[in-house]
Amino acid sequence: MTDQEKFFSDLTGVGTRLRTALLTPMLALITALLIGGIVIAVTDVDTLRLWGDSPGEAFSETISTVAGAYKALFVGAFGSKAALSETLFAATPLILAGLAVAVGFQAGLFNIGVEGQMLIGGMTALYVGFTVDLPGPVLIPLVLMGAIIGGGVWAGFAGWLRANSGAHEVITTIMLNFIAAFLVQWLLKTSTFQEPGRTDPISRPIDSSARLGRIFGGDLRVTIGLLIALAAAAFVGWLMYRTTIGFQFRTVGANADAAKYAGMNVTMLTVGVMATSGALAGLAGANQLMALPPHQAQVGFSGGIGFDAIALALVGRSRPVGVIWAGLLFGALTAGGREMQGAERIPVDLVEVIQGLIIVFIAAPALIKAIWRVKGDTDEQSERITTGWST
């Protein structure tokens, strides 16, 4: 491989054999959608009663329900300019959060705490937005910086604990998620954040000059947040594969002992990886306030994106380009899921079911290949990301 080919494969996670690399994700998606279809069919209570009387009619009814649901999903994701815009709009925080998890994976750290880092990053961004009074072009970078610092410090703490005491980052970040959630719930009731006249935990809206503008204007909701997410992906690609720090990050991930004996400062690197990851998560959290109406922080404004991000990083093989595509896929599922709920009254939670299944199938390529009886390519093994807790 030439240098350029190597860089391409680093960024995409796709080797020379494109077919191999795309086969598992495609089959995983198809299988998950098929199972989702079965779930829709067997929960159609009215049609189930019909099976006894006229199986033929029940069968066609079932088929049309499932087909209707998936048609709505597709139309909601790709059917029009507005639908495409919704897909991109939903993909924006997903890409940022997915990058956060991916950076951790690349460095051998499982950041399960993106959800909490989004909350803290969002709140620090909000705080900057409240206190600084400047025009948009100056304010927005400052607000983003607030998000980076908030998310970075929150995650960096978990990295510091890992490096200094061996406390596993999976445990500490899970716990920090809950701590962040309660902290935000409390902050939202303090006079600094709470909207005047309200008694429930909700913040004042973020300053209008700190809101991200729409790329195409008009009703299309996709904001320049998407460009920020793409820039972040480019930055991650550059950082991880074109700089010394990135090389050190990946070395620590591959073999911490080797990194230590090569003279690297493993403590600082562990903190650095987690802080980078948390900074990206913080940006995702800020996007929830700067791009998403009503631009107010509420309890759980991270919306479970931090957990979807784990699925996303797996699908994207922890590579920047892979994460972008996976983000677009999940964004499409999210946007389409809303249409499905609106038009066909199929609860949007089906999307979560499909995502849960995708994680399993991506993580267990042997399983998906056994289901579809695909031969060969035995070199592709389940990826082991974590080490045990007893490091």
Add this chain to the structure above:
Amino acid sequence: MTSAAMPSDIGGSDLGGSDLGGEVRATPEQRRARIVGLVELAMAMFVLFIFALGEGSDQDATFKLALPRDRFEPLDWTVNPQIVGIGIATVLAVLAGVQLTKGFGSRANLILGGAMALFIFAFLAWAAAGQSFSLIGMLTSTVVLSVPVTLGGLAGLMCERVAVINIGIEGQLLTSAFVGTVVGSTWGSWTAVVAAALAGALLGWVLAVLSIKYLVDQIVVGVAINIFALGLTSFLSGRVLSTNPQFNSPDRFRTVAIPWLEDIPMLGNLFFKQNVFLYGTILLVVVIHFGLFHTRWGLRSRAVGEHPKAADTVGIDVLRIRYRNVILGGAIAGFGGAALTLGSTGRFEENMTAGVGFIGLAAMIFGRWRPMGVLGAALVFGFARAMQQKLGILGTNIPSEFLSMAPYIVTIVVVAGLIGHARPPAADGQPYIKD
């Protein structure tokens, strides 16, 4: 990317720092002892200046130790917060002094636990000054709240003792809560308990197959189980239960009072006038404790969790034991899920677990991977939640959010080895690949 490397030291060193640790300062033990002493000193100051000398603390506080429906005379316990506070502050200061100079050695954690209890008592006396407060009510809800947490912790323990990490406890609880509700609405409560346990076992089986056979990263499987379970139960709840409420109205288990024992003051209310889930939980704790430390099954399980290769060498079927225990763990979580609906609210709500599974995980860690420890940790966490619920009644202006955080903060403190040190089974999280 497989790492089949096995830890070579089965005993494990008790040093807080891992290979990743930085430079050497005071030994971790000394550092820990000093932190414990300073924490005790801080508590003494806090009790003295806030609780004992604070405003209104000269008014008596009355604790009720009996419920109105009890057969015996109402038990009231009246204390003066000021006297209590000064007394407790003195005791805490003495403990801190000894800890900082001589040190309590291996009993330091026990002493710290006692100091915490005194601190909380001083706090309650201060908060209830001039009022009457149902201490028995708070303790009863402590016990009730600790049931699903204990069961979640035991589920995690069953898996981790054989070196399979179970992050999916939350999803197992949620799924079985749903199954228990639906089955209970149709076929009765006892069938529902069995069905819930089977649902939990099924998810345990999924975890086992994916992590043992397909060698999928165990934490990834757990995350997938949680996402899948939340999505599926919310989907079914929205699509089926909302339009068919007859599937969401199971009979709840009634309180079964145990004759004679129920008449013991305080303890009777706490432990002998409860439903089948509390009795089942206590039974499970005892059985698992005995099984783990006094039977062949337990010895084999622990061997598989600490050093699977050695276990394999002496002829133990490592994978079989892992399968069995992970599935059993799922069934225990299933019992816990049933407790959430059939033993408590009597109906299923979307995401009704709301983190109980993760508190169970925390209880397992705080309880140092021991059944009795899990129960103790769950009671402590249950107490924090009960206190959070009752503080509003007393009218203190302490934000309840900070009490809600307590289990999670405690867990971080424990895994970081700042106070005490929790050591997981040595092979925890590593798949076993036979050569």
